[in-house]
Amino acid sequence: MPRFVDRVVIHAKAGNGGRGCASVHREKFKPLGGPDGGNGGNGGSIVFVVDPQVHTLLDFHFHPHVDAPSGKQGMGNNRDGAAGEDLELRVPDGTVVVDADGRMLADLTGEGTRFEAAVGGRGGLGNAALSSKARRAPGFALLGEKGQARDLTLELKTVADVGLVGFPSAGKSSLVSVISAAKPKIADYPFTTLVPNLGVVSAGENTFTVADVPGLIPGASDGRGLGLDFLRHIERCAVLVHVVDCATMEPSRDPVSDIDALEAELKAYTPTLQGDSSLGDLVDRPRAVVLNKIDVPDARELADFLREEVAQRYGWPVFEISTVTRDGLRPLTFALWDMVAAYRAAQPVVAARRPVIRPIPVNESGFTVSSDGEGGFVVRGTRPERWIAQTDFTNDEAVGYLGDRLARLGVEDELLKQGAKSGCAVTIGDVTFDWEPQTPAGVEVTMSGRGTDLRLEQDDRVRADERKIARKQRRESRQYDEQS
CATH class of the missing domain: 2.70.210.12 (GTP1/OBG domain)
Incomplete structure (x- = not known):
């Protein structure tokens, strides 16, 4: 499935x-x-x-x-x-x-x-x-x-022109199924719809999309039922339609109280994107009321009784329909298209965003030096951290090149200004090292063997020329002792 x-x-x-x-x-x-x-x-x-x-x-x-x-x-x-x-x-x-x-x-x-x-x-x-x-x-x-x-x-966030809201089992899925080619699941128990259903509706030569949002209940804006998970799907809808069940058997419910309860939830819900897609806030979207299930005799009488009251109280257009007999569907679809077209035409045209180029000032140092609170310093900046990540620390010549780059950037001078001492810990990116200010950096360096740097050589091994000089000194000392 x-x-x-x-x-x-x-x-x-x-x-x-x-x-x-x-x-x-x-x-x-x-x-x-x-x-x-x-x-x-x-x-x-x-x-x-x-x-x-x-x-x-x-x-x-x-x-x-x-x-x-x-x-x-x-x-x-x-x-x-x-x-x-x-x-x-x-x-x-x-x-x-x-x-x-x-x-x-x-x-x-x-x-x-x-x-x-x-x-x-x-x-x-x-x-x-x-x-x-x-x-x-x-x-x-x-x-x-x-x-x-x-x-x-x-x-x-579902992109639809019309969003259907209402209590569970109000007939929203049935309405989508009869005015479009969508085939959502329909059953006679609450919360049958667990996911938004999207349908394409034709009104003459014009088409628009309708989204069926899972049933809402009081407290939906606080997360009750399926509210918070699917209220965001109506944020992009240009028109909201209250689908009211006129044949409900619950004595505590009536169409007016259902609309009031859902309006309170819509006002309490805070969209994650204010003014999403230039449609304005959710509370300012145009509304319509659909009195459903008028094929039931008692429901038709209730709809006829409430039609004028709902229209006068809210000032929204009211439609009486039946998804079973398909009464009132054609006037509804054309009226919804007129509302969608009028609302979108009234919105300001959104200009395409132009790319913004913000050049770095010529005097921008590109780094900051701060104390770590333990006698060391932390260097932050895009360039120093990138250079550290690109350096092969097993190669002395690469380390010397890194030192030259940091010196030319001004890191050495800034550390001296802030009182850095020889041997203090300096952290750049993920690397912490002991700083040696006496190491000449950023100056012309006499090149040695490939992969080496004379400034970093700390070789205690006696070289061949040194051993030769030592042997000569020992022979001369031995000859002097024999003569004396």
């Missing part, structure tokens, strides 16, 4: 960037032809795309973990790694994307609307791209960035 899922939590993981390649061009008679390591490929992003053929979030319910492919590693001969393809996820029209903190990230309406939910990591540079006057043949390459990982909540 197909299931309707309108709220899911997914774990999105974008692809990681591929690492760069540290390679040296070699061929006959050119043993050291210069660096030729290619860059790593960018990781794939996760993108939501509105597809009108998708009507539920069921696929995400069974597969909540979505991972985009990662980029490939760079190769020698200046060959860049392949980029990971973006993972496009098809979602229904009307899907709202919310992050883990409850902030709305996107409201996806309209066929083809796209939203990049998780950004793929950038590939690391190869040593060919890192060569400079100071480093003509770098013996290192940058690692790829990790792709963005985040938990997202997807909520589906």
